[in-house]
Amino acid sequence: MEKFTIHQGVAAPMLQINIDTDAIIPSREMKLVSKQGLGEGLFAGWRYTLPNGREPNPEFVLNQPQYSRTSILLAGDNFGCGSSREHAVWALKEYGIKAVIAPGFGSIFYHNCIRNGILPVVLENQQVLMLAKHVQQDPQNHQLNINLLESYVSAVSLNDNLEIQRFEFTILAAQQAMLLEGLDGIALTLKSQSKIETFKECYQAQYPWLT
Amino acid sequence: MQRTLFEKIWQRHLVTELDDGAALIYIDRVFLHERTGSIALKSLQADGRAVVSPEHVFCTMDHIVDTVIGRDDNTKVPSGKDFILATRQACVDANIKLFDVNDPQQGIVHVVSPELGIVQPGATLVCPDSHTCSQGALGALAWGIGSSEAEHALATKTLRVSKPKTMKVNFNGELGFGVSAKDMILHLIGAYGAAGGAGYVIEFSGSAVTDLEIEGRLTLCNMAVEFSAFTGLVAPDAKAIEYLQGREYSPKGELWDQAVNSWQTLFSDEQAEFDKIIDIDCADISPTITWGNSPQHACGVDSVVPEIHNSATENQVKAMSRAFEYMDLQPGTALKGLPIGAAFIGSCTNSRLSDLRLAAKVLKGRKVAAGINAICVPGSSTVKREAEAEGLDKIFIDAGFQWRESGCSMCFFAGGESFGYQQRVVTSTNRNFESRQGPETRSHLASPATVAASAIAGCIADVREYL
Numbered sequence: 001m002e003k004f005t006i007h008q009g010v011a012a013p014m015l016q017i018n019i020d021t022d023a024i025i026p027s028r029e030m031k032l033v034s035k036q037g038l039g040e041g042l043f044a045g046w047r048y049t050l051p052n053g054r055e056p057n058p059e060f061v062l063n064q065p066q067y068s069r070t071s072i073l074l075a076g077d078n079f080g081c082g083s084s085r086e087h088a089v090w091a092l093k094e095y096g097i098k099a100v101i102a103p104g105f106g107s108i109f110y111h112n113c114i115r116n117g118i119l120p121v122v123l124e125n126q127q128v129l130m131l132a133k134h135v136q137q138d139p140q141n142h143q144l145n146i147n148l149l150e151s152y153v154s155a156v157s158l159n160d161n162l163e164i165q166r167f168e169f170t171i172l173a174a175q176q177a178m179l180l181e182g183l184d185g186i187a188l189t190l191k192s193q194s195k196i197e198t199f200k201e202c203y204q205a206q207y208p209w210l211t
Numbered sequence: 212m213q214r215t216l217f218e219k220i221w222q223r224h225l226v227t228e229l230d231d232g233a234a235l236i237y238i239d240r241v242f243l244h245e246r247t248g249s250i251a252l253k254s255l256q257a258d259g260r261a262v263v264s265p266e267h268v269f270c271t272m273d274h275i276v277d278t279v280i281g282r283d284d285n286t287k288v289p290s291g292k293d294f295i296l297a298t299r300q301a302c303v304d305a306n307i308k309l310f311d312v313n314d315p316q317q318g319i320v321h322v323v324s325p326e327l328g329i330v331q332p333g334a335t336l337v338c339p340d341s342h343t344c345s346q347g348a349l350g351a352l353a354w355g356i357g358s359s360e361a362e363h364a365l366a367t368k369t370l371r372v373s374k375p376k377t378m379k380v381n382f383n384g385e386l387g388f389g390v391s392a393k394d395m396i397l398h399l400i401g402a403y404g405a406a407g408g409a410g411y412v413i414e415f416s417g418s419a420v421t422d423l424e425i426e427g428r429l430t431l432c433n434m435a436v437e438f439s440a441f442t443g444l445v446a447p448d449a450k451a452i453e454y455l456q457g458r459e460y461s462p463k464g465e466l467w468d469q470a471v472n473s474w475q476t477l478f479s480d481e482q483a484e485f486d487k488i489i490d491i492d493c494a495d496i497s498p499t500i501t502w503g504n505s506p507q508h509a510c511g512v513d514s515v516v517p518e519i520h521n522s523a524t525e526n527q528v529k530a531m532s533r534a535f536e537y538m539d540l541q542p543g544t545a546l547k548g549l550p551i552g553a554a555f556i557g558s559c560t561n562s563r564l565s566d567l568r569l570a571a572k573v574l575k576g577r578k579v580a581a582g583i584n585a586i587c588v589p590g591s592s593t594v595k596r597e598a599e600a601e602g603l604d605k606i607f608i609d610a611g612f613q614w615r616e617s618g619c620s621m622c623f624f625a626g627g628e629s630f631g632y633q634q635r636v637v638t639s640t641n642r643n644f645e646s647r648q649g650p651e652t653r654s655h656l657a658s659p660a661t662v663a664a665s666a667i668a669g670c671i672a673d674v675r676e677y678l
Contacts, residue, residue: 015525015529016529017405017527017530018405020644022623022645022646022647023644023645026646027623027624028624028625028626030625032293033293034250035250035358045646051646051651076529077406078405078409078439082341082436082437082644083341083642084247084356085246085247086339086357086358089357104409106439107409107410107439107440108357108436111356112360115360116359125526129525129526173231174229174232174373177231185360185363186362186363186366189235190366192226192227195235196226196235196367196369199226199227199237200368203224203237207223207333207473208466208469209462209466209470210331210334
């Protein structure tokens, strides 16, 4: 898995609350028995003028020229709620999104991000709004810099090379390590194989109806 | 030490605390379906990894399979057949029990698992499907995961989990006339928001939960994910034990006695502490329906589309305004009497025998209003057979409903069959998200009884006038 340490890029605000995984990738866009081929379907219901079309809707934030090369989303609370479809994360990744910043996330979506090298950053609603105000002034030059090593997001201006604001965030050590090292969870767990085997023997003796 | 039900199940399955602060949790059962399971199995195979305990893994065809009578592997969902064929092959390769397209036990995963006794009290069960929380109704710790985590569970029989906080939701008192489990959970989400349960595992309790039959509890737990909870569960009681007795995968003989002894220890100790407690007075719950594009947009069927509250944040205002626009509704509009184009009874939320019986009670001797597309999709092939044995199919058909084969069907639009463009639908499903049931379809979530009453009326109706 790709490592995440520090990322700086254009951020786009999508601030309404409860943006669900059906909105991120509609079911009708999940056409292949594959983790690939999903980027085009990202936000399809909002991004294109017609449900099955591909003509860009000029009003949708990611279609606006000032938000070209967006790699960070600024979202409202409960982003990624709903369906467990990991396709939502695969679609974001294929589109080029490296991080999503929101006051809260759908639980399954959050874990899917961690498993795929996308950083979900939890900040206070007010902080997200302040970052949105910063980027909206001049999205290509008012970028965000996210440092996972030191767990902070800063609002930067490329024009004068200034850091304007900085917000610290918290992330569980387990999840931080996964992303920083780009770890494969299965390989990591298989290092505890002998513990699993020992546990299994005891467990099976105690709960034989489940074995 | 006083422990919660969740803590007891967690401790039973704790393999080890990991250095990074997470826990390695032993997984008893994995369930898969053709939409996400096929990808997990294929990816695992590509990485050269094996399914370590295939005897504990089950798979069903529910998400993409057609629900028309006489169906086969062909689907209206474009490329749907690829998913079906890939799943079938992967299950053969990995030696996994599959409930295939026309298997008599086929059905929606969260309907099939309880009715076959695959999910059991105190067990851990995961599935790459968000509504896996439904199965907590039997006192299991069951939760939805992504495909990557499903691969992890299949390859290691464990998951790396950060321990959730605990919440208890007490439904006190008795349910009013015409009020069911669906109304309880919609009421909760309406009152506390779609993120109200974020970070928590929720134990549902209180007299109204004790009074619910297992099928009602499955409905209640089903929408824990719509509350953003890690999962939901109910302490297993005599009803749960009775429900499981004699089911195909339930323990038998001496093992049954051992299991029951163990299950009887699964409850939250009297002094156990929860991180949060919510009390709901059931006298406050009416038949409930959603008006917007989030499950939190729920209110009594006899009320009006709400105004934006003065204290709403900028983001909340954005979401409410979008909901009004999307649903083509104005604040102050009465929900009752709003004309509809379609009615749907089905999904892992409300497609079990008791749901169909209640809807049939409303439909008996009545006709669906002219022009309404009314569809009933039983939750499993078993439910369908049992309903037919009671003659429920005849009541649905006589009333003007389509009577289908089981599957997830039109709970979501996958590119095949759907409700009409911007059509207003009253539905017993769990998500009223934008375009969930069709292109810009306007979905109103409600109980199956409310759906039946609304189909008869041709508009959103108060089921209490039809019982």
